[in-house]
Amino acid sequence: IAKLVLKVWMFLEKAWKLAVDDPRKVIHGLKVGIAITFVSLFYYMRPLYDGVGGNAMWAVMTVVVVFENTVGATLYKCLNRVFGTSLAGLLAIGVHWVASQSGENLEPLIVGVSVFLLASAATFSRFIPTIKARFDYGAMIFILTFSLVTVSGYRMDKLFDMAHQRLSTIVIGTALCILVTTLICPIWAGKELYVLINKNMDKLANSLDGCVSQYFDHSDEKSDSEDKALLGYKCVLNSKATEETMANFARWEPAHGRFNFRHPWKQYLKIGASMRSCAYCIEALNGYINSENQAPEFIKKHLSNTCLRAGSNSSSVIKELAKTIKTMKKSPIIDLLVGEMNSAVQDLQNEFKFLSCLSNSNSPPLEEAATPENKKTEKPQKTTIATIPLMDIISAVTFASLLIEIASRIEA
């Protein structure tokens, strides 16, 4: 029993930490509570209950099912639910009318076949990518309403009333959800996406900085916070799915804050993709840090300044891009920074040329230094040397994302 108590305690502790980390999750819980309590007024208040009767159930159900964390997700579900229900209701009444005209024996057959065909078709349509992205929930609601209305039409007389009441209670439920979700501490999917992209860019820049400086750092002691910054790029690697969901929901949201109705959300996905290819490069760079084959000190020392400069220039370009996205204004100094980065990369390439000349002309000090570490002399070279193409790629990618960014700003 002590074990069980401990387990429950640990669980509660974890929940508490989650709540403290992100109080908006608690607020979301409270919002759902408020919406459900409100909608249940339909049961408590006699005049309201008399209006809709037992169908008030549908309003409660709608609120529970439709209420999501972000405004975009809630709107997506609300609109899908309302349109799916209306369309299915109309179709079902049509089918019911045809069936009822065709005699008692044929009626169940017609109803059954139509349910089978439409349910199969709608289920299959949920696999089609364009439908899946925008109307997945709507298709499910379509099947649900259509089969409920047609099938129960076989036993009920007031079919039209039923469809009408179901629709009106659903509209009441969705309206309440939309009000609560947009008025009480709204969480906009678009803003979340924007914050996520911004945060990831900063993380990427810090990782790049940390990676380059740690490679040339001689002290073996790594502070924990540095290590954490270094691994920030892992978040970028794993955020693809989140970004896509967010962008998908953001499209349903009305204008809010600095985001217009037709804000180019797809551009964020492109920026995200660029960031991921940067992160792949950092992953590779990181491999060199942890690799056993380290460059000999003299080469490292020789290159460290140029490399550090190239690294910090690249990361400052990324940071400036993050700022550009944050302020949504074209930064005046971005061209300057990109120019600096490119010149730093150029310098790095010159250094390499110089190094290769040195090793070709067989200069004595280099030779001397190389002899004791004979076994390690080439591998190291490769290690540092390998950093430039990566730098190249990084700069290219940053530049690409810059272009995308500018394009998106112009559009916005």
Next chain:
Amino acid sequence: IAKLVLKVWMFLEKAWKLAVDDPRKVIHGLKVGIAITFVSLFYYMRPLYDGVGGNAMWAVMTVVVVFENTVGATLYKCLNRVFGTSLAGLLAIGVHWVASQSGENLEPLIVGVSVFLLASAATFSRFIPTIKARFDYGAMIFILTFSLVTVSGYRMDKLFDMAHQRLSTIVIGTALCILVTTLICPIWAGKELYVLINKNMDKLANSLDGCVSQYFDHSDEKSDSEDKALLGYKCVLNSKATEETMANFARWEPAHGRFNFRHPWKQYLKIGASMRSCAYCIEALNGYINSENQAPEFIKKHLSNTCLRAGSNSSSVIKELAKTIKTMKKSPIIDLLVGEMNSAVQDLQNEFKFLSCLSNSNSPPLEEAATPENKKTEKPQKTTIATIPLMDIISAVTFASLLIEIASRIEA
């Protein structure tokens, strides 16, 4: 209008292509149709309808909402729905009893507060990772049933009957779903995961082969199919979310085929992660292929044999691992292959040492070759040279995944 017709036509064409590519999607649609048609028999047949009455609606609803593509997902939703409903129903009846004992004025207050608190708490709990992974749907159903039963208890007398009927119709619906999904062309999430991992491994091996051979290939013409094989690793990069969902559903599935009940699904996720880090390396290698700074021919020629051997050895290790997973037997030749791969990597390192000695001792032929390409002499070196640490990483990762694999086999 012609435009609209064209659009509809294109849409239908796309749907048709999807159906031909994966007929199981069509079969899934038909399965849903069959299940819904079956469950609507409750309306058509007088004795069945008399048994459950208007509550037959819940059975239809359950089928529509619960039926998913894979057996695991369906089972997950079924079990969650049944347990969520039972738990919420019991609690709701308890709350209703307390409320009805405490007088007419207090009743709506007690009911309202309890709904508010439980709905908020349950919604918040859906954010907790362990709950989200296994009981997300159950928590939603809990809120739904609890609020429906308690709130409508205020207007209805036969509350216990209602809860009982709701539960029994849900059980009927879920039983039907489970039967249809497991008996008619079942799609097991576990098997899907297994096939996905296998396919990704093959793609990875082909990408690696293609990447290395294209780097040393002198002909500029690339065939389309080769290019496609080369880009296979992109699938590996993007399959994280799918793998996790599949593994999550696979846990709910009973023993089927060669998969036991406690098949170590988590190992597949680890293999997937290892594959992704391989894919990052290939992404970097791929960057070198498309980079403008190519190695001078003489170095490329010198290294090509060793590199090709290392590459093909690595990929044959991956292929052998794929076979190991496919047959679920420890391969007898895997140790041999790993040994070969390691020796190839060792050879590659020796080659580099040799090259570095050459350039240090200033051998004339190398000098001559280097002079005309003075500008490109170091960069190229770096380019080929950069491939070894990557090879190193790849071999390390392959080895790691081998170990994981063996561990998982022992467990299975």
